[in-house]
Amino acid sequence: MAETTCKWCGKFMKVKKSGYVYCSKRCESFDNGTRKIVYCDWCQKPIEKNTANINKTNFCSRHHLGFANAVRNGAYIEQFQHETEHIDWTEDIAYLVGLIATDGTLRKNRKQIKITSSDEEFLKTVIEVIQNKITGRKQHYQKYLSDKRNINLGQEYVHYEYAFTSPYFYDFCQNAGLTPDKTNTISMLNVPQKYFLDFLRGVIDGDGNFNVIKNEVTRIRIYGGSKLFLEWINNFLKEFYNIKKGWFTHSENDFGSKYHLVFSTYHDVLKIVDLMYHSDKVVCYQKKKERVQDYLDNMTELKMKYNVD
Ligand SMILES: [Zn+2]
Ligand SMILES: [Zn+2]
DSSP, X not given: OEEEEOTTTOOEEEESSTXXXXXXXXXXXXXXXXXXXXXXXXXXXXXXEEGGGOOSSOOSSHHHXXXXXXXXXXXXXXXXXXXXXXXXXXXXXXXXXXXXXXXXXEOSSSSEEEEEESOHHHHHHHHHHHXXXXXXXXXXXXXXXXXXXXXXXXXXXXXXXXXXXXXXXXXXHHHHTOOTTGGGTOOOOOOOGGGHHHHHHHHHHHHEEEEEETTEEEEEEEEESOHHHHHHHHHHHHHHHOOOOOEEEEEEETTEEEEEEEEOSHHHHHHHHHHHTOSTTSOOOHHHHHTTHHHHHTHHHHHHHTTOO
8 A cells, every 4th residue: 555645635635546546537637637616697506517518507506507507597586695505494494394384385397496475565575584594596586366265256366486505404394294285285294393493483474373352362373274283283382381281173164164263361361472482592483472462561560471491
């Protein structure tokens, strides 16, 4: 065994045959010019390519090629920072997973995620998180008018949709247990306990509500097409947060059947409000939070009064 250093990268190495001067085929091909670094035409990320495969424009991924084509065809897409390739659980990410589990869709044949809301301001809040934490990309959202839903009432039903592509976050959502056809098949998700409350806030902001009667929150409801999913949430809350009495009801109308997970004791309602808004800074649906602002302002007293631990 001879000891030497790679001619291209300088790495120390042992070689059986003396005479071979590279640590790898890769270093050899860089040195003899059959491999080069070029930059993604969309995000400027360096990419290694065989010289034979270098084109006039080069892309690090198929979706970046797709964006460049879309822009050429007139779409507005602006990459203002690098897209996040390694997604980790954080409060914001857990919140988004909760929201997507209820108000979102993973597209079937593309790594694209769509979030729908009837509230434009709220959707803008969510978009900001997605752009800053995931895609690094500015894109417009869509406004849709009319839907069968409210024709009977003679009103126009407005909703807003934001679709974004991120293969990294799409895979992350799938690993957490979301599936492209989730609505009725979703069950337990893999959410770490540390981020469960942020996830829960996403779920409630997406498909839950506070019943407020005369300034009192009488009920918290979470709606869903899958009873297994709601049962899992209920069990998690019982096991880790001492929530006592979630119960289930079921409703059916022209648009399908839904389960409701309902919390209606003072203890549980107060405690859930306290837990889900565990800090002033968490991302949330502001209008929904305002409905329980009185509770949040007086939480310490209320918890004493109703014996909430
Ligand atoms: Zn080398
Ligand atoms: Zn790129």
